[in-house]
Amino acid sequence: MIVDATPRLKHMAGEVWRPLLVLFLWDVIVTGVYYFHSFHAPALPLTLFGTVLALVLGFRDNSAYQRWWEGRVLWGAMINASRNVVRMARNYLPDVEAKDLQRTIALRQIAYVHALRCQLRRLEPGPDVLRFLSAAEAEPALARRNPANGLLDGTGERFADARGRGWIDTIQQSAVERVLVDIANAQGGMERLKNTPLPNQYRFFPSFFTRLFCVLLPIGLVETLGLATPIGSTIAGLMFLAVLQIGDDLVDPFSNTLHDLPLNAMCRTVEIDLLQAIGDPAPEPLQPVKGVLW
Numbered sequence: 001m002i003v004d005a006t007p008r009l010k011h012m013a014g015e016v017w018r019p020l021l022v023l024f025l026w027d028v029i030v031t032g033v034y035y036f037h038s039f040h041a042p043a044l045p046l047t048l049f050g051t052v053l054a055l056v057l058g059f060r061d062n063s064a065y066q067r068w069w070e071g072r073v074l075w076g077a078m079i080n081a082s083r084n085v086v087r088m089a090r091n092y093l094p095d096v097e098a099k100d101l102q103r104t105i106a107l108r109q110i111a112y113v114h115a116l117r118c119q120l121r122r123l124e125p126g127p128d129v130l131r132f133l134s135a136a137e138a139e140p141a142l143a144r145r146n147p148a149n150g151l152l153d154g155t156g157e158r159f160a161d162a163r164g165r166g167w168i169d170t171i172q173q174s175a176v177e178r179v180l181v182d183i184a185n186a187q188g189g190m191e192r193l194k195n196t197p198l199p200n201q202y203r204f205f206p207s208f209f210t211r212l213f214c215v216l217l218p219i220g221l222v223e224t225l226g227l228a229t230p231i232g233s234t235i236a237g238l239m240f241l242a243v244l245q246i247g248d249d250l251v252d253p254f255s256n257t258l259h260d261l262p263l264n265a266m267c268r269t270v271e272i273d274l275l276q277a278i279g280d281p282a283p284e285p286l287q288p289v290k291g292v293l294w
Contacts, residue, residue, distance in 0.1 A: 016241045023214050023237045027230035030218040034229075046213075046220035050240075053206075053213050057243045060198075060206045064250040067193055068261070071253030074189045075266050078116075081183045082109050082270045085155070086277045088176050092168045101162060106274045107132045108155050113270045115141070116148040116187060117263040120194050120254035148187060156180050194254050210244045213237075262286075262293040 089105040111132040118125035125147050129138045141150030156177065163173045197203070218233040225232045249259035265286040275282040286293065 016238065016245055019211070019214070019241055020234060020238055023217075023241075024230055024234045026215065027218040027233045031222055031227065031229045034222045040223065046216055049213060049216070053209055053240065054243075056206055056209065057240065057247070060202055061243060061247045061250070063198065063202060064247040067198075068250040068253045071190060071193050071261055074186045074193075075261060075263070078113065078183060078186045079266060079270055079273075081179050081186065082113060083273055083277070084179045085109055085176065085183070086274045088172070088179065089159075090277060092172045092176070093162060095167060098162065098167050101158060101167075103278050103280075104137075105155055105158060106278045106280075108137075108151055108158075110267075110271050110274050111138065112148055112151040112155070112183075113267045115151055116190070117267050119146070119148055120190055121256040121263065123256070149184070152180060152183060152187075190254065194252070198251055206244060206247070210240050213240060258292045258294075264294040 086102075086106045086109060089102045093099075093102050111129045114128040114132070115125040117123075118128055126138075126142055129142060129147065129151070138151075141147045141154060144150040159168065159173055159176050162168050163170065168176075214233075214237040217237055218229050221233050221236075222229045249257070253261045254263065268283065268286045272282040272285065
């Protein structure tokens with residue numbers, strides 16, 4: 001996620017420079033044709049087209065931002081639920097013989113959020129999980145198609161084992177299960193966002209009409225701007241292309257780009273809070289790198 005006050009010019013240029021270069025060359029061609037073979041193009045249809053296109057792009061960007069924000073809300077719920085699980089483990093299992101189980105549950109929850117982050121970003125979760133769990137502890141979950149869900153199931157089994165040993169009662173186990181259900185529901189919401197793209201109509205038509213508008217733009221402006229048409233048309237096209245790109249950047253909040261949610265930083269927050277809850281040394285929070293928080 002870009003955390004600078006304003007996006008850097010190189011970020012913007014890196015995303016739209018290719019269509020912008022093609023647009024500028026097209027503007028030059030239209031301007032040259034106009035001065036060698038004068039033609040007349042009414043400006044009103046282009047004005048109406050641009051107005052409608054702006055509304056369509058605004059609606060699309062709002063839809064994309066809603067997905068991005070929903071992902072952030074779900075991760076906020078995940079962070080809170082992770083803290084609750086470890087607080088319950090610490091308070092419900094105060095006996096000396098249960099200390100190892102407290103630490104195991106905390107480390108499993110840290111491994112879980114890292115595994116979920118990797119799954120959402122289409123990365124291999126094994127290395128991150130093995131930073132917190134032994135190979136024997138992690139193997140059953142990593143062997144499953146959904147390792148994060150496997151880790152969560154294992155945590156539930158450990159609370160069930162604690163009840164079997166008499167360390168917690170059924171009421172306490174039920175309270176823990178409610179929190180684990182909240183975690184599972186948050187994961188399901190994230191997977192829904194990841195696996196369900198915007199409908200094709202939301203993706204194809206705004207892109208097609210934006211490019212068509214950029215093609216028509218210099219034809220409608222050349223009589224007014226004259227030799228300044230390549231500059232004026234390119235700047236106007238940049239605004240529409242930038243708005244189109246915003247929707248593309250936000251539509252997948254877990255895409256592992258500089259525009260997505262800072263999952264690394266949020267997982268580090270969980271890691272810090274949970275390690276401190278069990279009295280273990282914790283790392284420092286992640287800091288932005290060149291204005292980007294990953």
